[in-house]
Amino acid sequence: MVASIKDVAKEAGVSIATVSRVLNEVDVVNIETKKKVMGAIKKLGYRPNIVARSLKTQKTSTIGIVIPDISSQIYPEIVRGAEDVANIYSYNIILCNTDLDIEKEQEYLKVLKEKMVDGVIYMSNSLEPETMELIKELEMKMVLVEARDKEDRLPSISIDNEKAACEAVEYLIEKGNKKIAFIGGSNDGYNASSLRLNGYKKALEKNSIDFDENLTAFSGLKTINGYNDICVIWAKGPVDAVFCASDEIAMGVINSLREKGIKVPEDVSVMGFDDIYAASTFYPKLTTIAQPMYDMGSVGMRMLIKMINKKELEEEHYVLPYQLIERDSVKKK
Amino acid sequence: MVASIKDVAKEAGVSIATVSRVLNEVDVVNIETKKKVMGAIKKLGYRPNIVARSLKTQKTSTIGIVIPDISSQIYPEIVRGAEDVANIYSYNIILCNTDLDIEKEQEYLKVLKEKMVDGVIYMSNSLEPETMELIKELEMKMVLVEARDKEDRLPSISIDNEKAACEAVEYLIEKGNKKIAFIGGSNDGYNASSLRLNGYKKALEKNSIDFDENLTAFSGLKTINGYNDICVIWAKGPVDAVFCASDEIAMGVINSLREKGIKVPEDVSVMGFDDIYAASTFYPKLTTIAQPMYDMGSVGMRMLIKMINKKELEEEHYVLPYQLIERDSVKKK
DNA sequence: TTGTATGCGTTATCAT
């Protein structure tokens, strides 16, 4: 049987209150009795039961991280950033994979509430009204990471996806490309992929290039989507460049093109987004927009912990800097 | 204020015992009173407090996952596999990144114990005696994943690293390569990288090729290590092939070689290990040994949950199948 | 400085 505070008290010949006091270093306790207690703790190999403590204090020192899929390339770094600062402040994290399934999201949120987490880092591509309602009802401290609520109802960490995409496409244009395709995840709502589409459109407009629906595809953000989508687009005629809403798409596009005997960047320029690990090991190395993934996680966690401690937030919506990384998948002018 | 079982009892005009009964569907409770209770629960938006329940039942339905680094390519899939089955059985997971730092490992183990997790999935490259001692002292249910304790003190899930590496090197030999280098993480102890080195040696021996220390390097498992190590080896003279203890190393090697104007696989064959995501998107696509990462996580979690429920284990040490994936980084004979 | 007693929100035993 594992020792409790009661056992320590008995062993040390004091009351549990005193033991609790030395444990929490609260009040002043006589140096001698403190020693006795410490001795008893050591002797019994006593460890505080945090579950009991949590019930009493109404704080668990654990934080939920709700994420689409940890095996999905961009999330591990975000989570690592978050866990690192959580660890600094003595919090632990409960990881929840939702696959963007609304029911799973809601289920996890409920369980997290029942397990009394002190807050949650939330990643999703859209805040459904019903989910938002649940969040309100649950009254949980929460920060949105890698996305921003359209109506700013939740504190958030993100980059300016629209601006970044616009910049990327203008970079492509500047390199002499005119006919530029877009391949992304979805074009509805307010998720990152849609915002990147907006940026793409804006760049075209700024440069007096007509938007052509035939040059777009939205089947998903994975490698396989890029692999397939480029075929559909290419079947309607060649393009100068492809702007992809994710690096995975870009890799699929390039591999697909290679199989057709089309060279990147010599024949077609391809640009990715995110700067995942594989982007710099891929051949050709991907020119892409780097999102500060680790920072998104760490800044988000820092923000959440501030909220938990009822500190004032300097900023409700952090918009982190991104970076255009010039590598080898776009033809130099 | 969030409603408790007491509020529900009052609202329904029954005792908390009755509420608890309908909550846990235990004993028989009158259909009418059950309805009343259900109504009250709904009305108050009541949710059970799992922390309180855990204190009482001594079970938390949460499991710790201790891992070197979630952002390290091979772990996300393992974790995903683990979380998926945890979710099926209504467990949550607490994720802990240790960076293989022994102190961090021990600290996390202690906290996990204090938070009363029901068990832990443990990933590390070596079980230090002190860590093993702590594990014993903490009396936690634990399964070792992606490694096997030399003395089999802990249930484990792994592949036969030695055999896999041997097979990989023999494949290289079979393809006509004679001078084969090895680049790995460390050559001490009993971790995966060392076992792969053993397999490499065994394959050489079986084929009457002398082991040459000059053809080996052990600076680490990352891309940068492969990138640098191959330079050192190559400086002593060219080789026919390189067997790498990780795909990341292999990618570093290939990129480094490419910069020297040496082509893979035309001039040198390179083989990786793990089959991480980037292995199949890399150019050239990596010939490698595929570890069933998702399965390691899911089988490990299934095993752990069995242990938690005191079910008999059919197997104390699962050795999962691996697979040699022929792609494009090794020259076809 | 220390001890007693109460409550955190449950489950479960024992009555009724």
Place this chain on the structure above:
DNA sequence: ATGATAACGCATACAA
């Protein structure tokens, strides 16, 4: 079938 109550391990207000 239902209710009163103890106990889980701890923190803390109040007494001493």
